[in-house]
Amino acid sequence: RDSLVAMTNWEKNTIKYKQQAENVNIVRERLGRPLTYSEKILYGHLDKPHEQEIERGVSYLKLRPDRVACQDATAQMAILQFMSAGMPAVATPSTVHCDHLIQAQIGGEKDLARAIDINKEVYNFLSTACAKYNIGFWKPGSGIIHQIILENYAFPGALMIGTDSHTPNAGGLGMAAIGVGGADAVDVMADIPWELKAPKVIGVKLTGKLNGWATPKDIILKLAGILTVKGGTGAIVEYYGEGVDALSCTGMATICNMGAEIGATTSVFPFNKSMAEYLKSTKRAEIAEFASLYQKDLLTADEGAHYDRVVEINLSELEPYVNGPFTPDLATPISQLKEVAVKEDWPVEVKVGLIGSCTNSSYEDMARSASIIKDAMSHGLKSKAIFTVTPGSEQIRATIERDGQLQTFLDFGGIVLANACGPCIGQWDRQDIKKGEKNTIVSSYNRNFTARNDGNPATHAFVASPDLVTAFAVAGDLRFNPLTDSLKDSEGKEFMLKEPTGPGLPSNGYDAGVDTYQAPPVDRSSVVVDVAPTSERLQLLTPFKPWDGKDGIDMPILIKSVGKTTTDHISMAGPWLKYRGHLQNISNNYMIGAINAENGEANNIRNQVTKEFGTVPEVAGYYRDNSIRWVVVGGENFGEGSSREHAALEPRFLGGFAIITKSFARIHETNLKKQGLLPLNFKTPADYEKINVTDKVSILGLDGLAPGKNLTYRVTSEDGSSWESELTHTYNQEQIEWFKYGSALNKMAAKA
Numbered sequence: 127r128d129s130l131v132a133m134t135n136w137e138k139n140t141i142k143y144k145q146q147a148e149n150v151n152i153v154r155e156r157l158g159r160p161l162t163y164s165e166k167i168l169y170g171h172l173d174k175p176h177e178q179e180i181e182r183g184v185s186y187l188k189l190r191p192d193r194v195a196c197q198d199a200t201a202q203m204a205i206l207q208f209m210s211a212g213m214p215a216v217a218t219p220s221t222v223h224c225d226h227l228i229q230a231q232i233g234g235e236k237d238l239a240r241a242i243d244i245n246k247e248v249y250n251f252l253s254t255a256c257a258k259y260n261i262g263f264w265k266p267g268s269g270i271i272h273q274i275i276l277e278n279y280a281f282p283g284a285l286m287i288g289t290d291s292h293t294p295n296a297g298g299l300g301m302a303a304i305g306v307g308g309a310d311a312v313d314v315m316a317d318i319p320w321e322l323k324a325p326k327v328i329g330v331k332l333t334g335k336l337n338g339w340a341t342p343k344d345i346i347l348k349l350a351g352i353l354t355v356k357g358g359t360g361a362i363v364e365y366y367g368e369g370v371d372a373l374s375c376t377g378m379a380t381i382c383n384m385g386a387e388i389g390a391t392t393s394v395f396p397f398n399k400s401m402a403e404y405l406k407s408t409k410r411a412e413i414a415e416f417a418s419l420y421q422k423d424l425l426t427a428d429e430g431a432h433y434d435r436v437v438e439i440n441l442s443e444l445e446p447y448v449n450g451p452f453t454p455d456l457a458t459p460i461s462q463l464k465e466v467a468v469k470e471d472w473p474v475e476v477k478v479g480l481i482g483s484c485t486n487s488s489y490e491d492m493a494r495s496a497s498i499i500k501d502a503m504s505h506g507l508k509s510k511a512i513f514t515v516t517p518g519s520e521q522i523r524a525t526i527e528r529d530g531q532l533q534t535f536l537d538f539g540g541i542v543l544a545n546a547c548g549p550c551i552g553q554w555d556r557q558d559i560k561k562g563e564k565n566t567i568v569s570s571y572n573r574n575f576t577a578r579n580d581g582n583p584a585t586h587a588f589v590a591s592p593d594l595v596t597a598f599a600v601a602g603d604l605r606f607n608p609l610t611d612s613l614k615d616s617e618g619k620e621f622m623l624k625e626p627t628g629p630g631l632p633s634n635g636y637d638a639g640v641d642t643y644q645a646p647p648v649d650r651s652s653v654v655v656d657v658a659p660t661s662e663r664l665q666l667l668t669p670f671k672p673w674d675g676k677d678g679i680d681m682p683i684l685i686k687s688v689g690k691t692t693t694d695h696i697s698m699a700g701p702w703l704k705y706r707g708h709l710q711n712i713s714n715n716y717m718i719g720a721i722n723a724e725n726g727e728a729n730n731i732r733n734q735v736t737k738e739f740g741t742v743p744e745v746a747g748y749y750r751d752n753s754i755r756w757v758v759v760g761g762e763n764f765g766e767g768s769s770r771e772h773a774a775l776e777p778r779f780l781g782g783f784a785i786i787t788k789s790f791a792r793i794h795e796t797n798l799k800k801q802g803l804l805p806l807n808f809k810t811p812a813d814y815e816k817i818n819v820t821d822k823v824s825i826l827g828l829d830g831l832a833p834g835k836n837l838t839y840r841v842t843s844e845d846g847s848s849w850e851s852e853l854t855h856t857y858n859q860e861q862i863e864w865f866k867y868g869s870a871l872n873k874m875a876a877k878a
């Protein structure tokens with residue numbers, strides 16, 4: 127039956143369980159041990175299961191994901207790069223979702239209309255490019271990427287990459303869904319195997335059953351407290367145990383979504399009854415049936431599978447948690463919150479309660495929140511705080527409108543925002559307080575870093591379940607514990623809120639709402655992709671020139687950076703977000719946050735030709751326009767942080783030749799290679815200190831560049847004296863081709 131069941135109702139591509147199971151058998155036999163569920167998903171998608179070296183935490187897996195998903199902020203550069211590879215269509219099913227660019231001001235419809243106007247050319251570009259290259263396009267208003275994926279594309283045992291860090295949300299439906307940078311998405315769209323370091327596996331054993339005010343969100347809030355923001359790095363979190371069976375599918379998605387907050391590669395739940403029910407209610411009964419045939423072989427862990435670490439959580443004893451402020455791993459159980467908040471001097475008045483987002487906007491979440499509100503309103507109360515609701519999708523919005531919860535939110539004094547990220551990504555025109563004013567907000571979102579939601583560093587943002595957020599909105603006070611404390615009704619009589627209730631799925635099925643999907647047309651040849659040459663936000667990419675076969679001789683050092691040089695120092699976010707689709711404009715932020723060794727300042731460097739000081743982009747542009755190749759010198763873990771490929775595209779665009787450091791963050795190093803720059807390391811780390819900003823650097827013997835073979839470099843001082851030393855690199859044969867062709871894309875285009 128392998129070729130019969132479609133992965134989604136929107137496309138014809140079919141699920142390949144048979145093939146995956148065969149691959150898994152090959153690997154299981156080779157390794158001679160039982161496999162975890164997440165291993166089965168990954169190894170089932172290996173490019174070469176017979177040959178692939180496999181050691182968790184050590185070897186790099188070459189994988190063939192089933193799908194790619196991009197949100198609108200990251201899709202722009204990914205698609206521009208894909209276009210420059212010259213292929214007629216994507217080789218792997220892909221979708222684009224318009225959710226990040228909609229600002230919350232006054233409410234759903236008006237905010238959406240304004241966003242469509244402001245972002246017209248970006249939406250138009252994405253829509254025409256999707257049509258041209260056979261990509262499904264979800265228009266603004268359709269909802270948040272991860273909710274749309276769960277409702278339409280996720281299925282058990284599948285492997286997906288997505289250009290957003292909360293892509294793991296789809297683990298609630300048994301999919302290994304991994305957040306990546308745009309360059310990785312382009313590879314998979316163009317049929318290049320995708321590389322991932324074989325993750326370790328953290329097992330989380332759930333026992334008992336949730337009750338009362340405890341929700342799935344509290345499982346991950348507690349786990350974040352245990353593992354901290356770094357605890358999941360390099361690992362997949364895999365849930366198992368009898369406690370899993372009583373969770374709803376969307377609840378499991380919430381847990382996987384927030385696995386990003388502990389740094390996990392992704393999180394997964396094994397196929398179970400709740401997933402089958404969710405698949406049926408979202409019109410995918412056939413997938414549920416097909417999956418049940420493979421439940422034991424493929425869609426759950428082998429008996430005796432080994433986890434690198436095990437954490438056990440007893441759901442029967444779990445109490446609700448409130449995490450924050452400023453970091454999602456500062457976990458406080460509700461029973462202690464009152465005391466801790468007072469002791470830490472957190473503002474106790476709750477100014478705003480925000481529910482929804484990709485993390486917590488399921489029908490169950492909305493229904494439970496509405497049940498609390500109805501109870502409060504029956505005692506004559508309304509929200510004391512500003513209360514906002516972000517539906518995760520048009521389907522959720524339409525369904526809660528039909529079933530009455532939406533009206534309940536409005537009656538409570540709530541504001542229903544557009545089906546989009548909104549305040550979660552800082553797209554929030556907050557008016558109730560002034561910048562710098564200390565205040566508290568509580569959301570059912572996932573991240574609460576300083577200033578993330580409203581741009582105000584003094585805002586204390588806490589994350590909690592939608593149930594608790596709603597209770598805080600009713601009470602208007604962070605010290606309120608709905609499990610033990612009473613409230614006063616409109617007549618001054620004391621009462622306690624009832625425990626929230628709500629079905630996991632709508633009993634009358636989902637209402638699809640307004641149709642917001644644009645399928646690629648059958649005839650795509652006549653589609654013209656819209657990019658105005660005058661645009662400030664979008665720019666078609668011109669392929670980088672291939673290597674000219676010459677060594678780099680006497681190149682100036684653009685900047686020798688000291689201290690941490692993260693991707694934020696290299697290519698800042700914030701106000702630069704709007705230029706993510708315009709390489710020339712965004713290159714004006716290149717290294718503006720890095721500290722210059724010469725003067726300890728940011729964005730003030732000496733032009734080694736004119737001897738005058740200027741900004742980093744200005745000086746780099748001068749060199750490029752005068753055909754002078756340049757290098758950057760940096761320290762440890764250069765390029766850590768996000769996977770954004772702009773940090774590598776920009777130096778290439780500005781004429782850089784090599785980035786020489788003590789060490790690189792792995793993704794940034796690969797990104798540099800992909801764009802045709804040379805990421806090189808000092809063989810002798812002390813060379814970093816020895817190099818002067820005014821020295822000239824020559825990299826020699828490049829025509830003999832080979833895997834494992836060091837390069838020689840010569841450093842010449844202003845007085846003409848020079849010394850030589852060695853540089854190491856991590857190039858493999860294929861990556862050397864990227865350098866020679868000028869970029870990985872050039873190589874791809876040459877073969878297309």
Ligand code: F3S
Nearest residue numbers: 292483484547550551
């Ligand atoms: Fe959007 Fe926030 Fe989720 S930005 S994708 S709603 S984490």
